[in-house]
Amino acid sequence: MxxxxxxxxxxxxxxxxxxxxxxxxxxxxxxxxxxxxxxxxxxxxxxxxxxxxxxxxxxxxxxxxxxxxxxxxxxxxxxxxxxxxxxxxxxxxxxxxxxxxxxxxxxxxxxxxxxxxxxxxxxxxxxxxxxxxxxxxxxxxxxxITEAHRVEAVRRDFVANVGHELKTPVGALALLAEAIEQAADDPEAVQRFAGRIAHEADRLGRLVREVIDLSRLQGGEPLPELVPVEVDGVVAEAVDRTRTAARAKGLDIAVGGESGLVVRGVESQLATAVTNLLANAVAYSVGEGRIAVAARARSGFAEIAVTDSGMGIPRKDRNRVFERFYRVDQSRASSTGGTGLGLAIVKHVATNHGGSVSVWSEEGLGSTFTLRIPLVAGVPAPVRAPEQMEKEHS
CATH class of the missing domain: 3.30.450.20 (PAS domain)
Incomplete structure (x- = not known):
């Protein structure tokens, strides 16, 4: 009361x-x-x-x-x-x-x-x-008090999940520090353990950043003013952020679809959402191949689709992949470096922009994640020179 x-x-x-x-x-x-x-x-x-x-x-x-x-x-x-x-x-x-x-x-x-x-x-x-x-x-x-009770349950669950996720990298860092101390006279081992420490520290830092991002998106801070944003620039930024990781796995990122689309939103948040979709595609793609990202206008929305030829998502998991900390293959969490928050962040970005995100997937055939953001009505498509587009997507 x-x-x-x-x-x-x-x-x-x-x-x-x-x-x-x-x-x-x-x-x-x-x-x-x-x-x-x-x-x-x-x-x-x-x-x-x-x-x-x-x-x-x-x-x-x-x-x-x-x-x-x-x-x-x-x-x-x-x-x-x-x-x-x-x-x-x-x-x-x-x-x-x-x-x-x-x-x-x-x-x-x-x-x-x-x-x-x-x-x-x-x-x-x-x-x-x-x-x-x-x-x-x-x-x-x-x-x-239905909503208050639900929010409190979500908060408790979130805190418990964050604590559980933090244990893994923190515990690994402690063990690696002990291993370095014991291998002080073995430069090769020290170098190997130091590389692992850098990997776990990066994973820990990414988890902290994504927890902060998710907290902001869920209402911890007011949403910035929505302004016209060019989809081409958002896609180019996301591809640039992901290209190094893709090349390390022998993957190419192909960009296509319609150019000149303009949506109303926060450019940094939209770039983060598309980056997370691309990073997810890179992490779960198997062998050398191609990841495609394309945009198109449909029914008043800009649809940005990211397609991979990875392992696919089992039917029972498709409705849960946007939950916080949920992973289709928990055993691969360490190898992929994922935090389980990337797709949850995409969902909240879409919701805050009046849009949505959906997934199509078949096991063994790959997945397509589609982010839908409302288009800006009455804004003419910007004209881009071919060399400018090539530079952005190279």
Missing amino acids: SPLVALVVGLVLGGVVAATVILRFRRADGVEPDRAVAGLPEAALARRLVDLMDPAVVLVDVDESVLLANPAARALGIVRGDRLLVPDLVHLAQEVRSGGSRRADVRLPGDLVGSGPRLVGVHGVRLHSGTAPPPGPVALVLED
């Missing part, structure tokens, strides 16, 4: 108590609750305040009938007529009536609200002040 909600509840409950007492007597006389409230300025004011509250508010009488439910409560589907439909809420109201204030998290069935199960934080308050009978009505204030 947020402090703001608690404050509002405290301000409203005083008026609600008076309204509730009158409601109970009017109900006994056969008068509809809403009409009774409408006739009393104080009760009407309290009802109006409750109706305007974002949290759901339900007043439950001693016979478990609902005296009052604001629009937020009815929108959750927890009330039908004058009855509560969720047994856990009824049970909580009974506990509050017999024992005083209670707080609990209650899961609402998905069929009540039509949007899947929801988790609500409930603050139950007994409205009569005395400790002795007779018992009085109970106010239940419900706040939807």
